[in-house]
Amino acid sequence: MKITIIDYGAGNLPSVERALKALGAETERATEPAQVGSAEAIVLPGVGHFSAFVAGLRERSLTSSLRAACDSGVPMLGICLGLQAMYASSEEAPGDEGLGFFPGEVRALPKNVKSPHIGWNQVQTMQASKLLCGVPLDAYFYFAHSYAAPPTGAQTVATCNHGIPFAAVIEQGNLLGVQFHPEKSGETGARLLRNFLESAR
Amino acid sequence: MTLARRIIPCLDVDGGQVVKGVEFEGLRHMGDPAELAARYNREGADELVVLDISASRDGRATFLDTIRRVAEQLNIPLTAGGGIRTMEDGRAVLRAGADKVTVNTAAVQRPELISELAQQFGSQAVVVSIDVKRTPRSRSWEAYVRGGRDATGLDAAAWAAEAVWRGAGEILLTSIDRDGTCTGFDCELTATMAAAVAVPVIASGGANAFEDFLAVFERGRADAALAASIFHSEIHSIPVLKKFLAERGVPVRLSR
Numbered sequence: 491m492k493i494t495i496i497d498y499g500a501g502n503l504p505s506v507e508r509a510l511k512a513l514g515a516e517t518e519r520a521t522e523p524a525q526v527g528s529a530e531a532i533v534l535p536g537v538g539h540f541s542a543f544v545a546g547l548r549e550r551s552l553t554s555s556l557r558a559a560c561d562s563g564v565p566m567l568g569i570c571l572g573l574q575a576m577y578a579s580s581e582e583a584p585g586d587e588g589l590g591f592f593p594g595e596v597r598a599l600p601k602n603v604k605s606p607h608i609g610w611n612q613v614q615t616m617q618a619s620k621l622l623c624g625v626p627l628d629a630y631f632y633f634a635h636s637y638a639a640p641p642t643g644a645q646t647v648a649t650c651n652h653g654i655p656f657a658a659v660i661e662q663g664n665l666l667g668v669q670f671h672p673e674k675s676g677e678t679g680a681r682l683l684r685n686f687l688e689s690a691r
Numbered sequence: 692m693t694l695a696r697r698i699i700p701c702l703d704v705d706g707g708q709v710v711k712g713v714e715f716e717g718l719r720h721m722g723d724p725a726e727l728a729a730r731y732n733r734e735g736a737d738e739l740v741v742l743d744i745s746a747s748r749d750g751r752a753t754f755l756d757t758i759r760r761v762a763e764q765l766n767i768p769l770t771a772g773g774g775i776r777t778m779e780d781g782r783a784v785l786r787a788g789a790d791k792v793t794v795n796t797a798a799v800q801r802p803e804l805i806s807e808l809a810q811q812f813g814s815q816a817v818v819v820s821i822d823v824k825r826t827p828r829s830r831s832w833e834a835y836v837r838g839g840r841d842a843t844g845l846d847a848a849a850w851a852a853e854a855v856w857r858g859a860g861e862i863l864l865t866s867i868d869r870d871g872t873c874t875g876f877d878c879e880l881t882a883t884m885a886a887a888v889a890v891p892v893i894a895s896g897g898a899n900a901f902e903d904f905l906a907v908f909e910r911g912r913a914d915a916a917l918a919a920s921i922f923h924s925e926i927h928s929i930p931v932l933k934k935f936l937a938e939r940g941v942p943v944r945l946s947r
Contacts, residue, residue, distance in 0.1 A: 504788055509766060537790075538813040601889070606815045606860045608891050609914065610695040610737055610944045630695055630944040632738075632768060634790075634815040634860075651692050674768045674790065676735075676946070 492516040494529035498546030509673035523555035531690035536571025541583035565690035573667030603653035606636045613658040619647040629678045631670035693942040697737035697915035700922045705745045721923040729764040734929040735946030743773030755787045762788025793818040796836040809858025819859035823847040839867045848887040869897025878911035885912040
């Protein structure tokens with residue numbers, strides 16, 4: 491199947507593309523609303539600053555087409571900043587509006603731990619998960635972030651803890667997200683991406 | 692849930708080939724970067740660092756090509772650097788497939804480079820590399836640049852703190868005294884730096900025995916340990932090293 495990867499002008503697109511292609515998926519980079527409108531499944535990749543992400547979407551007029559894709563049930567996977575952008579706002583960019591698929595604010599990790607949270611960490615599964623299907627409970631994923639989404643809400647299917655608990659995997663209907671980088675998480679990450687492809691079929 | 696301590700092989704490359712420098716001098720060919728990268732990816736390395744040590748502007752295209760070839764082989768993070776002087780240099784490295792860029796000499800000469808890179812690509816993509824030598828004073832180290840040749844007069848801990856303040860997401864700390872000597876990491880150095888900054892510290896220089904890794908994680912409080920020749924020459928394999936560490940209570944990611 492074809493995966494539409496949102497290209498908002500930053501982000502690590504090549505590694506996400508490579509990981510999806512290795513699993514047999516076709517990929518396209520979307521910079522225009524029409525591409526989002528006709529997407530079978532969407533990946534929102536992301537590294538960098540929340541405001542750059544939001545501005546990048548706005549400049550390409552992608553915000554409303556992503557909201558429409560969300561409403562019409564198109565499977566969507568947010569990665570790292572892509573997950574964070576699914577929330578209403580972020581402490582990283584006060585005043586900037588996220589996609590708002592989920593209520594709540596993305597917050598900075600606390601000062602009593604090393605930040606960015608960089609490296610391989612484990613997650614705590616809270617409820618049955620499509621993305622984590624077949625992934626061992628003690629598996630490690632690669633994280634690289636300074637901000638994180640609250641661990642609350644029915645969409646939180648797994649949490650991680652770095653100073654505070656935060657949402658590591660979210661799932662609600664067609665909306666999926668991971669705070670870590672599956673494309674950088676070895677075989678475990680590949681399994682998770684394969685689960686996304688299968689759930690999107 | 693535990694953040695794992697990382698094992699990071701480093702490829703020093705010159706003219707598209709992996710080389711080994713002993714005490715930053717005397718180069719020896721160690722193999723093809725893409726082949727080594729594939730092996731480390733398979734063996735459970737937690738990430739990979741590729742450094743251009745040719746320090747020649749002419750070698751830039753070759754280095755970017757090396758990054759591309761290496762990135763193709765990986766599903767773990769890749770850090771690349773060596774001779775990064777401008778934001779455009781950093782962008783080229785990231786576009787070629789690196790996840791993080793490491794800066795050293797140019798950051799000392801113009802610290803704003805760190806802020807510029809962090810603003811553009813995020814702190815998680817900026818690794819400030821600091822090469823240090825012990826000073827006669829106790830628990831004090833001086834930062835060196837240009838491959839360990841030039842003293843800067845900067846106290847390493849103070850420089851690391853400034854680098855973090857400017858947006859560095861990690862500090863890659865190399866002991867010039869220990870590099871290539873196989874006498875173990877300088878644990879006092881890494882512990883001092885780990886206490887001085889609130890970002891992860893990657894220890895480098897002197898790795899030899901398994902016990903050196905155990906010491907740098909326990910006494911040295913390092914978040915990650917980097918080594919080159921002992922992995923390239925297959926003196927140690929990463930899975931065996933990780934098993935050794937896991938059996939002694941160090942949280943590591945064991946490959947399956």
